[in-house]
Amino acid sequence: MSNNMQLDGSTPLWFAARTLLSRRGEDFFRLRDRTLKTSDVEDIHDLRVASRRLREGMDLFSPCYPAGNIARLVRQFKRVTRLLGDIRNTDEAIIFFSALVEELGPDHGSGLEGIIDGFLMKRKRELKGLRSGLREIASDPLHDLCRRIFNAPSLFTPAAGGIDLFMPLSCFAGDALETRLAVILKLLPEARQAAEIEAQHLLRIAIKHYRYRMEILSFLIGPCYEEIHGILKSYQDLLGKMHDLDVFAGIIRGTAFAPPTDDPVSRAITTRRDGLFADFTAMLEKIPFEKIGEGIRSTFETEQARSN
Amino acid sequence: MKQEMKELKKIRGIGEVLSRRLVEAGFDTLAKVAALDEETLQKIPGMNPRITGSILAHAGELAAEAERERAAMVKDLQQQASSLKVQVQELARAVRDRFGGEIGGKDGRKAEKEVLKVITSLEGVEGIIETRVNTAGKVLAKTGKRLEGLADTGLRGVGKGLKKARKSLQRALVK
Numbered sequence: 001m002s003n004n005m006q007l008d009g010s011t012p013l014w015f016a017a018r019t020l021l022s023r024r025g026e027d028f029f030r031l032r033d034r035t036l037k038t039s040d041v042e043d044i045h046d047l048r049v050a051s052r053r054l055r056e057g058m059d060l061f062s063p064c065y066p067a068g069n070i071a072r073l074v075r076q077f078k079r080v081t082r083l084l085g086d087i088r089n090t091d092e093a094i095i096f097f098s099a100l101v102e103e104l105g106p107d108h109g110s111g112l113e114g115i116i117d118g119f120l121m122k123r124k125r126e127l128k129g130l131r132s133g134l135r136e137i138a139s140d141p142l143h144d145l146c147r148r149i150f151n152a153p154s155l156f157t158p159a160a161g162g163i164d165l166f167m168p169l170s171c172f173a174g175d176a177l178e179t180r181l182a183v184i185l186k187l188l189p190e191a192r193q194a195a196e197i198e199a200q201h202l203l204r205i206a207i208k209h210y211r212y213r214m215e216i217l218s219f220l221i222g223p224c225y226e227e228i229h230g231i232l233k234s235y236q237d238l239l240g241k242m243h244d245l246d247v248f249a250g251i252i253r254g255t256a257f258a259p260p261t262d263d264p265v266s267r268a269i270t271t272r273r274d275g276l277f278a279d280f281t282a283m284l285e286k287i288p289f290e291k292i293g294e295g296i297r298s299t300f301e302t303e304q305a306r307s308n
Numbered sequence: 309m310k311q312e313m314k315e316l317k318k319i320r321g322i323g324e325v326l327s328r329r330l331v332e333a334g335f336d337t338l339a340k341v342a343a344l345d346e347e348t349l350q351k352i353p354g355m356n357p358r359i360t361g362s363i364l365a366h367a368g369e370l371a372a373e374a375e376r377e378r379a380a381m382v383k384d385l386q387q388q389a390s391s392l393k394v395q396v397q398e399l400a401r402a403v404r405d406r407f408g409g410e411i412g413g414k415d416g417r418k419a420e421k422e423v424l425k426v427i428t429s430l431e432g433v434e435g436i437i438e439t440r441v442n443t444a445g446k447v448l449a450k451t452g453k454r455l456e457g458l459a460d461t462g463l464r465g466v467g468k469g470l471k472k473a474r475k476s477l478q479r480a481l482v483k
Contacts, residue, residue: 006390015397018427151428155400155420156411166401 009170009220014153016169017061020216021150024054028077029143036134039127041091048084051077056212060176063163064153073149076142083133087126089247094119096248104264112265115251173217174300180210181293188289194277197246204239207232214296222299231287238280245273312336319367321359329353338371381445382437388448389434395455396426396470402459403466415463422470426451429477436481447480 007016028050035043055077062070097116104112155165163172183206190199211232218225249269309331315338316327329352335341341349342364349360400423403411410416430451437444454473458466 012397012401014400015427018424152424155423156404156416157420166404 007169007219009168009173011169012166013163013169013172014064014155014165017064018151018153021054021057021061022147024050024057024216025143025146025150028054029138029146032134032138036131039130044084044130045088048081048088051081051084052208053212053215055081056209057216059209060213060216061153064165065149066152066154066157069149069152073142073146076137079137080134083130083137087123087130090119090123090126092244093248093251094123096244100265100268104268169217170220170300173220174297177210177213177217177296177300178293180206180213181289181296184210184289185293188284192281192284194274200239200280201243201246204236204243207236207239211236220300221296224295224299228292228295231292235280235283238276238283242273242276242280245269245276249273316341318370319363321356321363321366325354326352338367338374342367342371378441381441385437385441385444385448386434388452389430389437389444392448392451392455393427393430395452396423396430399423399455399459399466399470403463407463410463415467418467419463419470422467422474426470426474426477429474429481432481433477440480443480447476450476 007019011019028047031043031047031050035047055074058070058074058077094116097112097119101112101116153165184203187199187203187206190196191203193199211229214221214225214229214232218229221228249266252265252269309328312331313324313327316322316330316336317324319338319341322330330336330341333352335344344364346357346360346364349355349364350357400420403416403419403423407416411419433444433447451473454469454476458469461469
Protein backbone atom coordinates (compact mmCIF):
# COMPACT_ATOMS: atom_id res chain seq x y z
CA MET A 1 0.00 0.00 0.00
CA SER A 2 1.24 3.45 -0.79
CA ASN A 3 1.08 5.90 2.06
CA ASN A 4 3.37 8.55 0.70
CA MET A 5 1.12 11.47 1.42
CA GLN A 6 2.77 14.05 3.63
CA LEU A 7 1.08 14.45 6.99
CA ASP A 8 1.23 17.62 9.02
CA GLY A 9 -0.37 19.20 12.05
CA SER A 10 -3.50 20.20 10.14
CA THR A 11 -4.25 16.65 8.90
CA PRO A 12 -7.57 15.41 10.32
CA LEU A 13 -7.04 12.99 13.19
CA TRP A 14 -8.87 10.06 11.58
CA PHE A 15 -6.75 10.26 8.44
CA ALA A 16 -3.49 10.59 10.39
CA ALA A 17 -4.43 7.63 12.60
CA ARG A 18 -5.11 5.48 9.58
CA THR A 19 -1.88 6.44 7.80
CA LEU A 20 0.45 6.28 10.81
CA LEU A 21 -0.88 2.96 12.06
CA SER A 22 -0.66 1.46 8.59
CA ARG A 23 2.98 2.55 8.32
CA ARG A 24 3.81 1.03 11.72
CA GLY A 25 2.00 -2.18 10.78
CA GLU A 26 3.82 -2.51 7.46
CA ASP A 27 7.13 -1.83 9.22
CA PHE A 28 6.44 -4.62 11.72
CA PHE A 29 5.60 -7.20 9.05
CA ARG A 30 8.63 -6.21 6.94
CA LEU A 31 10.83 -6.87 9.98
CA ARG A 32 8.99 -10.11 10.71
CA ASP A 33 9.91 -11.39 7.25
CA ARG A 34 13.53 -10.36 7.79
CA THR A 35 13.70 -12.08 11.19
CA LEU A 36 12.18 -15.27 9.80
CA LYS A 37 14.87 -15.23 7.13
CA THR A 38 17.90 -14.49 9.34
CA SER A 39 17.04 -15.25 13.04
CA ASP A 40 19.73 -12.65 13.73
CA VAL A 41 19.92 -11.20 17.29
CA GLU A 42 19.67 -7.61 16.07
CA ASP A 43 16.75 -8.42 13.77
CA ILE A 44 14.95 -10.06 16.67
CA HIS A 45 15.54 -6.94 18.74
CA ASP A 46 14.33 -4.62 15.94
CA LEU A 47 11.19 -6.71 15.53
CA ARG A 48 10.49 -6.56 19.25
CA VAL A 49 10.89 -2.77 19.23
CA ALA A 50 8.63 -2.55 16.15
CA SER A 51 5.96 -4.56 17.98
CA ARG A 52 6.19 -2.19 20.96
CA ARG A 53 5.98 0.88 18.73
CA LEU A 54 2.97 -0.55 16.96
CA ARG A 55 1.28 -1.25 20.30
CA GLU A 56 1.96 2.31 21.42
CA GLY A 57 0.49 3.56 18.14
CA MET A 58 -2.60 1.43 18.67
CA ASP A 59 -2.95 2.77 22.20
CA LEU A 60 -2.55 6.32 20.94
CA PHE A 61 -5.12 6.09 18.17
CA SER A 62 -7.55 3.59 19.68
CA PRO A 63 -10.22 6.30 20.25
CA CYS A 64 -10.42 6.67 16.45
CA TYR A 65 -11.58 3.07 15.94
CA PRO A 66 -14.72 1.07 16.76
CA ALA A 67 -14.53 -0.31 20.28
CA GLY A 68 -12.95 -3.75 20.42
CA ASN A 69 -11.18 -3.74 17.05
CA ILE A 70 -7.90 -2.35 18.32
CA ALA A 71 -8.09 -4.28 21.62
CA ARG A 72 -8.23 -7.47 19.58
CA LEU A 73 -5.01 -6.60 17.76
CA VAL A 74 -3.27 -5.41 20.92
CA ARG A 75 -3.81 -8.83 22.50
CA GLN A 76 -2.16 -10.53 19.51
CA PHE A 77 0.82 -8.19 19.41
CA LYS A 78 1.38 -8.54 23.16
CA ARG A 79 1.95 -12.24 22.54
CA VAL A 80 4.50 -11.38 19.84
CA THR A 81 6.39 -8.97 22.13
CA ARG A 82 6.46 -11.60 24.89
CA LEU A 83 7.76 -14.28 22.53
CA LEU A 84 10.55 -12.01 21.31
CA GLY A 85 11.24 -10.63 24.79
CA ASP A 86 12.15 -14.03 26.22
CA ILE A 87 14.95 -14.61 23.75
CA ARG A 88 16.17 -11.02 24.02
CA ASN A 89 16.39 -11.30 27.84
CA THR A 90 18.36 -14.52 27.50
CA ASP A 91 20.81 -12.82 25.11
CA GLU A 92 21.26 -9.92 27.53
CA ALA A 93 21.95 -12.35 30.39
CA ILE A 94 24.55 -14.27 28.35
CA ILE A 95 26.35 -11.04 27.41
CA PHE A 96 26.28 -9.72 30.99
CA PHE A 97 27.48 -12.86 32.77
CA SER A 98 30.15 -13.56 30.14
CA ALA A 99 31.54 -10.04 30.62
CA LEU A 100 31.42 -10.51 34.40
CA VAL A 101 33.43 -13.74 34.20
CA GLU A 102 36.10 -11.91 32.21
CA GLU A 103 36.08 -9.00 34.64
CA LEU A 104 36.34 -11.09 37.82
CA GLY A 105 38.71 -13.70 36.48
CA PRO A 106 38.35 -17.51 36.55
CA ASP A 107 38.68 -17.82 40.35
CA HIS A 108 35.82 -15.53 41.26
CA GLY A 109 33.62 -16.11 38.26
CA SER A 110 33.70 -19.91 38.14
CA GLY A 111 30.19 -20.30 39.62
CA LEU A 112 28.84 -18.11 36.85
CA GLU A 113 29.81 -20.52 34.11
CA GLY A 114 27.00 -22.85 35.12
CA ILE A 115 24.54 -19.98 34.84
CA ILE A 116 25.87 -19.06 31.38
CA ASP A 117 25.59 -22.69 30.21
CA GLY A 118 22.01 -22.75 31.45
CA PHE A 119 21.21 -19.59 29.46
CA LEU A 120 22.91 -20.95 26.33
CA MET A 121 20.72 -24.06 26.50
CA LYS A 122 17.67 -21.90 27.08
CA ARG A 123 18.53 -19.76 24.08
CA LYS A 124 18.78 -22.81 21.84
CA ARG A 125 15.29 -23.90 22.89
CA GLU A 126 13.85 -20.41 22.48
CA LEU A 127 15.35 -19.91 19.04
CA LYS A 128 13.85 -23.22 17.95
CA GLY A 129 10.39 -22.09 19.06
CA LEU A 130 10.78 -18.57 17.70
CA ARG A 131 10.25 -19.28 14.01
CA SER A 132 7.20 -21.47 14.49
CA GLY A 133 5.87 -19.09 17.14
CA LEU A 134 6.25 -16.10 14.85
CA ARG A 135 4.58 -17.90 11.98
CA GLU A 136 1.70 -18.85 14.25
CA ILE A 137 1.18 -15.56 16.12
CA ALA A 138 2.38 -12.89 13.66
CA SER A 139 0.74 -14.72 10.77
CA ASP A 140 -0.32 -13.46 7.35
CA PRO A 141 -4.01 -13.46 8.38
CA LEU A 142 -2.99 -11.10 11.22
CA HIS A 143 -1.33 -8.87 8.62
CA ASP A 144 -4.58 -8.77 6.62
CA LEU A 145 -6.59 -8.07 9.76
CA CYS A 146 -4.27 -5.17 10.63
CA ARG A 147 -4.74 -3.67 7.18
CA ARG A 148 -8.52 -4.01 7.41
CA ILE A 149 -8.76 -2.54 10.89
CA PHE A 150 -6.22 0.27 10.47
CA ASN A 151 -7.86 1.38 7.24
CA ALA A 152 -11.27 1.68 8.84
CA PRO A 153 -11.42 4.34 11.58
CA SER A 154 -14.94 5.19 12.71
CA LEU A 155 -15.51 8.39 10.78
CA PHE A 156 -19.06 9.29 11.65
CA THR A 157 -19.59 7.30 14.84
CA PRO A 158 -18.87 9.27 18.02
CA ALA A 159 -15.41 8.35 19.26
CA ALA A 160 -14.49 7.11 22.71
CA GLY A 161 -13.97 9.97 25.17
CA GLY A 162 -15.90 12.37 22.93
CA ILE A 163 -12.85 13.07 20.75
CA ASP A 164 -13.54 14.93 17.51
CA LEU A 165 -12.02 12.71 14.82
CA PHE A 166 -11.85 15.66 12.43
CA MET A 167 -9.71 17.80 14.75
CA PRO A 168 -6.22 18.70 13.50
CA LEU A 169 -3.64 16.11 14.47
CA SER A 170 -1.52 18.73 16.30
CA CYS A 171 -4.33 19.41 18.83
CA PHE A 172 -4.65 15.71 19.61
CA ALA A 173 -0.91 15.04 19.65
CA GLY A 174 -0.06 17.72 22.21
CA ASP A 175 -2.54 16.27 24.72
CA ALA A 176 -1.49 12.71 23.95
CA LEU A 177 2.12 13.48 24.82
CA GLU A 178 1.10 15.37 27.96
CA THR A 179 -0.78 12.27 29.15
CA ARG A 180 2.35 10.14 28.89
CA LEU A 181 4.52 12.80 30.53
CA ALA A 182 2.09 13.03 33.46
CA VAL A 183 2.71 9.33 34.23
CA ILE A 184 6.46 9.97 34.32
CA LEU A 185 6.12 13.00 36.60
CA LYS A 186 3.92 11.04 38.98
CA LEU A 187 6.46 8.23 39.29
CA LEU A 188 9.52 10.45 39.69
CA PRO A 189 9.44 11.29 43.44
CA GLU A 190 9.39 7.61 44.38
CA ALA A 191 11.88 6.56 41.72
CA ARG A 192 14.39 9.07 43.11
CA GLN A 193 14.71 6.88 46.22
CA ALA A 194 17.57 4.42 45.74
CA ALA A 195 15.71 1.50 47.31
CA GLU A 196 12.54 1.92 45.20
CA ILE A 197 13.48 -0.59 42.53
CA GLU A 198 9.89 -1.19 41.43
CA ALA A 199 9.23 2.54 40.92
CA GLN A 200 12.42 2.81 38.86
CA HIS A 201 11.27 -0.10 36.73
CA LEU A 202 7.85 1.50 36.21
CA LEU A 203 9.52 4.81 35.36
CA ARG A 204 11.61 3.09 32.69
CA ILE A 205 8.45 1.68 31.11
CA ALA A 206 6.71 5.07 31.29
CA ILE A 207 9.67 6.76 29.57
CA LYS A 208 9.64 4.08 26.90
CA HIS A 209 5.95 4.74 26.17
CA TYR A 210 6.59 8.48 26.04
CA ARG A 211 9.51 7.95 23.67
CA TYR A 212 7.60 5.66 21.30
CA ARG A 213 4.68 8.07 21.25
CA MET A 214 7.07 10.88 20.44
CA GLU A 215 8.62 8.83 17.62
CA ILE A 216 5.21 8.29 16.05
CA LEU A 217 4.52 12.04 16.18
CA SER A 218 8.12 13.13 15.49
CA PHE A 219 7.29 14.95 12.26
CA LEU A 220 5.23 17.44 14.26
CA ILE A 221 7.89 18.23 16.84
CA GLY A 222 10.42 20.06 14.72
CA PRO A 223 14.13 20.73 15.25
CA CYS A 224 14.18 19.99 19.01
CA TYR A 225 12.99 16.41 18.39
CA GLU A 226 16.42 14.82 17.91
CA GLU A 227 17.79 16.32 21.12
CA ILE A 228 14.77 15.39 23.25
CA HIS A 229 14.64 11.92 21.76
CA GLY A 230 18.31 11.44 22.58
CA ILE A 231 17.74 12.50 26.19
CA LEU A 232 14.83 10.10 26.59
CA LYS A 233 16.91 7.31 25.14
CA SER A 234 19.71 8.04 27.62
CA TYR A 235 17.25 7.90 30.52
CA GLN A 236 15.78 4.69 29.20
CA ASP A 237 19.21 3.08 28.72
CA LEU A 238 20.31 4.04 32.20
CA LEU A 239 17.17 2.73 33.86
CA GLY A 240 17.30 -0.33 31.62
CA LYS A 241 20.80 -1.18 32.81
CA MET A 242 19.69 -0.72 36.42
CA HIS A 243 16.75 -3.05 35.84
CA ASP A 244 18.95 -5.66 34.16
CA LEU A 245 21.27 -5.64 37.17
CA ASP A 246 18.27 -6.15 39.48
CA VAL A 247 17.19 -9.12 37.40
CA PHE A 248 20.72 -10.57 37.29
CA ALA A 249 21.13 -10.10 41.07
CA GLY A 250 17.89 -12.07 41.47
CA ILE A 251 19.28 -14.83 39.26
CA ILE A 252 22.44 -15.02 41.39
CA ARG A 253 20.36 -15.20 44.56
CA GLY A 254 18.19 -17.93 43.11
CA THR A 255 20.97 -20.19 41.87
CA ALA A 256 21.88 -23.44 43.57
CA PHE A 257 25.36 -22.28 44.51
CA ALA A 258 23.85 -19.20 46.28
CA PRO A 259 26.95 -17.21 47.06
CA PRO A 260 27.09 -15.15 50.26
CA THR A 261 26.07 -11.51 49.89
CA ASP A 262 29.64 -10.27 50.20
CA ASP A 263 30.95 -12.49 47.37
CA PRO A 264 32.73 -10.71 44.46
CA VAL A 265 29.84 -11.30 42.00
CA SER A 266 27.17 -9.70 44.19
CA ARG A 267 29.57 -6.94 45.18
CA ALA A 268 30.33 -6.16 41.53
CA ILE A 269 26.61 -5.98 40.73
CA THR A 270 25.85 -3.74 43.73
CA THR A 271 28.73 -1.37 42.97
CA ARG A 272 27.69 -1.09 39.35
CA ARG A 273 24.07 -0.43 40.24
CA ASP A 274 25.00 2.24 42.78
CA GLY A 275 27.03 3.99 40.11
CA LEU A 276 24.15 3.88 37.64
CA PHE A 277 21.73 5.22 40.22
CA ALA A 278 24.11 8.13 40.92
CA ASP A 279 24.22 8.85 37.16
CA PHE A 280 20.42 8.74 37.05
CA THR A 281 19.94 11.27 39.86
CA ALA A 282 22.62 13.52 38.36
CA MET A 283 20.81 13.40 35.03
CA LEU A 284 17.53 14.33 36.70
CA GLU A 285 19.19 17.41 38.14
CA LYS A 286 20.74 18.36 34.82
CA ILE A 287 17.79 17.67 32.50
CA PRO A 288 14.54 17.50 34.48
CA PHE A 289 11.45 16.06 32.79
CA GLU A 290 9.54 19.27 33.45
CA LYS A 291 11.96 21.00 31.08
CA ILE A 292 11.43 18.34 28.40
CA GLY A 293 7.67 18.83 28.77
CA GLU A 294 8.03 22.59 28.37
CA GLY A 295 10.01 22.16 25.16
CA ILE A 296 7.39 19.86 23.64
CA ARG A 297 4.52 22.05 24.83
CA SER A 298 5.91 25.19 23.22
CA THR A 299 6.41 23.29 19.92
CA PHE A 300 2.76 22.24 19.90
CA GLU A 301 1.51 25.67 20.85
CA THR A 302 3.29 27.08 17.81
CA GLU A 303 1.99 24.23 15.63
CA GLN A 304 -1.60 24.72 16.84
CA ALA A 305 -1.43 28.46 16.23
CA ARG A 306 -0.34 27.66 12.68
CA SER A 307 -3.18 25.13 12.16
CA ASN A 308 -5.79 27.63 13.39
CA MET B 309 3.27 -2.12 -33.13
CA LYS B 310 2.04 1.03 -34.87
CA GLN B 311 2.39 3.03 -31.68
CA GLU B 312 6.01 1.91 -31.25
CA MET B 313 6.78 2.63 -34.93
CA LYS B 314 5.29 6.10 -34.58
CA GLU B 315 7.58 6.74 -31.64
CA LEU B 316 10.69 5.57 -33.50
CA LYS B 317 9.83 7.63 -36.61
CA LYS B 318 10.56 10.74 -34.51
CA ILE B 319 14.27 9.90 -34.99
CA ARG B 320 15.78 11.72 -37.97
CA GLY B 321 16.66 9.16 -40.65
CA ILE B 322 14.10 6.54 -39.48
CA GLY B 323 11.05 6.11 -41.68
CA GLU B 324 8.27 3.57 -42.10
CA VAL B 325 10.48 0.66 -43.17
CA LEU B 326 13.35 1.08 -40.71
CA SER B 327 11.02 1.70 -37.78
CA ARG B 328 9.19 -1.55 -38.57
CA ARG B 329 12.48 -3.45 -38.79
CA LEU B 330 13.71 -1.99 -35.52
CA VAL B 331 10.50 -2.95 -33.73
CA GLU B 332 10.65 -6.45 -35.23
CA ALA B 333 14.23 -6.76 -33.96
CA GLY B 334 13.00 -5.96 -30.44
CA PHE B 335 14.25 -2.34 -30.32
CA ASP B 336 10.79 -0.89 -29.84
CA THR B 337 11.46 2.19 -27.71
CA LEU B 338 13.59 5.30 -28.03
CA ALA B 339 15.56 4.26 -24.96
CA LYS B 340 16.32 0.81 -26.44
CA VAL B 341 17.53 2.32 -29.70
CA ALA B 342 19.60 4.93 -27.87
CA ALA B 343 21.31 2.16 -25.90
CA LEU B 344 22.48 0.35 -29.06
CA ASP B 345 26.00 0.54 -30.43
CA GLU B 346 26.67 1.47 -34.06
CA GLU B 347 27.67 -2.08 -35.01
CA THR B 348 24.34 -3.55 -33.87
CA LEU B 349 22.37 -0.78 -35.54
CA GLN B 350 24.18 -1.38 -38.83
CA LYS B 351 22.94 -5.00 -38.80
CA ILE B 352 19.36 -3.78 -39.34
CA PRO B 353 18.64 -4.41 -43.06
CA GLY B 354 18.52 -1.19 -45.07
CA MET B 355 20.35 0.88 -42.45
CA ASN B 356 22.77 3.38 -43.97
CA PRO B 357 26.06 2.93 -42.05
CA ARG B 358 27.01 6.59 -42.64
CA ILE B 359 24.13 7.93 -40.55
CA THR B 360 24.03 5.42 -37.66
CA GLY B 361 26.03 7.84 -35.46
CA SER B 362 23.56 10.67 -35.92
CA ILE B 363 20.60 8.27 -35.45
CA LEU B 364 21.99 7.13 -32.12
CA ALA B 365 22.71 10.71 -31.01
CA HIS B 366 19.19 11.88 -31.92
CA ALA B 367 17.59 8.80 -30.32
CA GLY B 368 19.53 9.61 -27.13
CA GLU B 369 18.27 13.20 -27.10
CA LEU B 370 14.68 12.11 -27.70
CA ALA B 371 14.88 9.36 -25.05
CA ALA B 372 16.24 11.83 -22.48
CA GLU B 373 13.50 14.32 -23.30
CA ALA B 374 10.82 11.62 -23.06
CA GLU B 375 12.20 10.56 -19.68
CA ARG B 376 12.08 14.16 -18.43
CA GLU B 377 8.49 14.51 -19.63
CA ARG B 378 7.55 11.23 -17.99
CA ALA B 379 9.12 12.22 -14.67
CA ALA B 380 7.24 15.52 -14.74
CA MET B 381 4.01 13.68 -15.50
CA VAL B 382 4.59 11.21 -12.63
CA LYS B 383 5.18 14.09 -10.22
CA ASP B 384 2.07 15.86 -11.46
CA LEU B 385 -0.04 12.72 -11.04
CA GLN B 386 1.30 12.13 -7.55
CA GLN B 387 0.21 15.64 -6.62
CA GLN B 388 -3.13 15.04 -8.27
CA ALA B 389 -3.66 11.87 -6.22
CA SER B 390 -2.69 13.70 -3.03
CA SER B 391 -5.12 16.52 -3.67
CA LEU B 392 -7.88 14.01 -4.44
CA LYS B 393 -7.26 12.42 -1.05
CA VAL B 394 -7.54 15.83 0.58
CA GLN B 395 -10.74 16.40 -1.40
CA VAL B 396 -12.19 13.17 -0.02
CA GLN B 397 -11.21 14.21 3.52
CA GLU B 398 -12.96 17.53 3.04
CA LEU B 399 -15.99 15.78 1.62
CA ALA B 400 -16.12 13.56 4.72
CA ARG B 401 -16.01 16.63 6.95
CA ALA B 402 -18.75 18.35 4.93
CA VAL B 403 -20.93 15.24 5.16
CA ARG B 404 -20.42 15.06 8.93
CA ASP B 405 -21.31 18.74 9.31
CA ARG B 406 -24.34 18.65 6.99
CA PHE B 407 -25.98 15.41 8.04
CA GLY B 408 -25.32 15.39 11.79
CA GLY B 409 -28.54 13.52 12.73
CA GLU B 410 -28.80 11.19 9.75
CA ILE B 411 -25.21 10.11 9.74
CA GLY B 412 -25.61 7.28 12.24
CA GLY B 413 -28.10 5.53 9.91
CA LYS B 414 -27.71 3.16 6.99
CA ASP B 415 -26.83 5.84 4.42
CA GLY B 416 -24.27 7.36 6.77
CA ARG B 417 -22.60 4.00 7.30
CA LYS B 418 -22.50 3.43 3.53
CA ALA B 419 -20.97 6.85 2.93
CA GLU B 420 -18.38 6.20 5.64
CA LYS B 421 -17.44 2.87 4.11
CA GLU B 422 -17.08 4.44 0.67
CA VAL B 423 -14.95 7.36 1.92
CA LEU B 424 -12.47 4.89 3.39
CA LYS B 425 -12.54 2.62 0.35
CA VAL B 426 -11.96 5.52 -2.06
CA ILE B 427 -8.92 6.59 -0.06
CA THR B 428 -7.53 3.05 -0.05
CA SER B 429 -8.12 2.80 -3.82
CA LEU B 430 -6.44 6.17 -4.39
CA GLU B 431 -3.43 4.87 -2.48
CA GLY B 432 -3.49 1.81 -4.72
CA VAL B 433 -3.43 4.03 -7.82
CA GLU B 434 -0.57 6.05 -6.30
CA GLY B 435 1.33 2.78 -6.28
CA ILE B 436 0.92 2.29 -10.07
CA ILE B 437 1.70 5.84 -11.18
CA GLU B 438 5.36 5.05 -11.83
CA THR B 439 4.66 1.99 -13.94
CA ARG B 440 1.33 2.85 -15.60
CA VAL B 441 1.36 6.58 -16.14
CA ASN B 442 -1.41 6.75 -18.74
CA THR B 443 -3.86 4.51 -16.88
CA ALA B 444 -3.25 6.39 -13.63
CA GLY B 445 -3.68 9.74 -15.38
CA LYS B 446 -6.99 8.74 -16.94
CA VAL B 447 -8.49 7.27 -13.79
CA LEU B 448 -7.40 10.16 -11.58
CA ALA B 449 -9.00 12.64 -13.96
CA LYS B 450 -12.18 10.54 -13.97
CA THR B 451 -12.21 10.37 -10.16
CA GLY B 452 -11.81 14.15 -9.94
CA LYS B 453 -14.90 14.56 -12.11
CA ARG B 454 -16.91 12.04 -10.10
CA LEU B 455 -16.07 13.81 -6.83
CA GLU B 456 -17.12 17.21 -8.18
CA GLY B 457 -20.35 18.46 -6.67
CA LEU B 458 -20.75 15.54 -4.27
CA ALA B 459 -20.55 17.85 -1.26
CA ASP B 460 -23.89 19.40 -2.32
CA THR B 461 -25.85 16.20 -2.87
CA GLY B 462 -27.88 14.18 -0.35
CA LEU B 463 -26.33 11.60 1.93
CA ARG B 464 -27.36 8.70 -0.29
CA GLY B 465 -26.00 10.55 -3.34
CA VAL B 466 -22.64 10.96 -1.64
CA GLY B 467 -22.45 7.23 -0.99
CA LYS B 468 -23.41 6.40 -4.58
CA GLY B 469 -21.03 8.96 -6.09
CA LEU B 470 -18.14 7.69 -4.01
CA LYS B 471 -18.98 4.12 -4.96
CA LYS B 472 -18.77 5.02 -8.67
CA ALA B 473 -15.44 6.76 -8.13
CA ARG B 474 -14.13 3.78 -6.19
CA LYS B 475 -15.24 1.30 -8.88
CA SER B 476 -13.33 3.17 -11.58
CA LEU B 477 -10.24 3.30 -9.40
CA GLN B 478 -10.45 -0.41 -8.67
CA ARG B 479 -10.93 -1.25 -12.36
CA ALA B 480 -7.70 0.58 -13.13
CA LEU B 481 -5.92 -1.44 -10.46
CA VAL B 482 -7.18 -4.77 -11.81
CA LYS B 483 -6.23 -4.13 -15.45
